[in-house]
Amino acid sequence: MTKVLHNVQMVNEQGELQTVNIAMADGKITAIGQNVNVAGAEMIEGNGLVVAPGFVDVHTHLREPGFEHKETIATGSASAAKGGFTTICAMPNTKPVPDSVENMQLINGLIKESAVIRVLPYGSLTKDISGEVRTSIEELKAHGAVAFSDDGVGIQLAATMYEQMKDAAQHDVVVVAHCEDNSLIYDGVMHEGKRNQELGLPGIPSICESVQIARDVLLAEAAGARYHVCHVSTKESVRAVRDAKAAGIRVTAEVCPHHLLLEEMDIPSDDANWKMNPPLRGADDKDSLHAAMMDGTIDCIATDHAPHTVEEKCCGMVGAPFGIVGFETAFPLLYTQFVETGKWTLKQLIDWMSVKAAQIFDLPYGTLEVGSSADMILIDLQKEQTIDAEGFVSKGRNTPFNGWVAKGWPVLTIFEGNIVYQEAE
């Protein structure tokens, strides 16, 4: 059955909006053009809205198996679909951890059963993400691991990281790192700077992240590995990545919306909805992240969608888990704050949330081209709405952006040619 998405505005290579129709059949895009029409096709009216490739999020936490009270693959993937994502990579801090063929198969089965969009699972770098016993990259890759990470914790031992990087290089998969040196955390709950002192809360120093990145890029160089840094948050981390790229090391990096939008001084009180790892850093760190987007040091945007329950996030930062949700607010927040204000172009934002992320992992998604998977979204750039966590499709309500007003909402999501999210009339 052929479908035609009619009268939509596509951003072309020059960044201009071009009115087109998009035809799709058997889950693939079959034609794009001004006069594309197929006799007998099902028509989807686009009403002149902007069409973009379905977004690709390489850093997400779906919590299933093991923590279904926080999120499930069904609720997490539906939340992602609502936010305009059609491909998401699921981090391995589940129970069990995807650290064996058996666990990988279990997770693949759950995804097949309940995901409404494409969910690609990570394999872990160590057994039970405890940093000790190495997993088999070869076996996990053969069973669908998109890349390898112990996200949630840093790999403490250089030798463990180095050995896994050598294996990853041999199998041409990317090693993805949450960089955090455990000896430098000091039980902190927010950035070690000014605001944590005002609030009387223990701080996490910037070096906790940057020193491990500095170590890892040298390990990646020695191992010949492809290395991707999760949620870069400090100016020293930016410098380490920039220097490594300049030296020809195969490193890529992501940044989260909240680190681009917020800084430590924005934290209003000891409220766990402002607690995430890495924490909101200083104004100079935030500025350096923006500069790093512009010069290509940072490659893509990833949400680090990390749902937790209201009970876990109720009572101050100490004792609450790290993490905030991200799928349903990422695009409108970034569009409103950075595209509407003229800082970024619409094309830059779309690319950072789709094709640039896909390229890091050699994924053939995040583009609107004849022959590619029919994954696309419609965005209403004029639509303005107040963020209301109570209305999230995700089980998580943990966001610092509740009550923010934003424009540019995804209103329709098509995955492999089928509508998987449509805004209620």
Ligand SMILES: NC(=O)N[C@@H](CC(=O)O)C(=O)O
């Ligand atoms: N980012 C977070 O604050 N939390 C993540 C773990 C992680 O990505 O570090 C989680 O799983 O809750």
Ligand SMILES: [Zn+2]
């Ligand atoms: Zn992390």
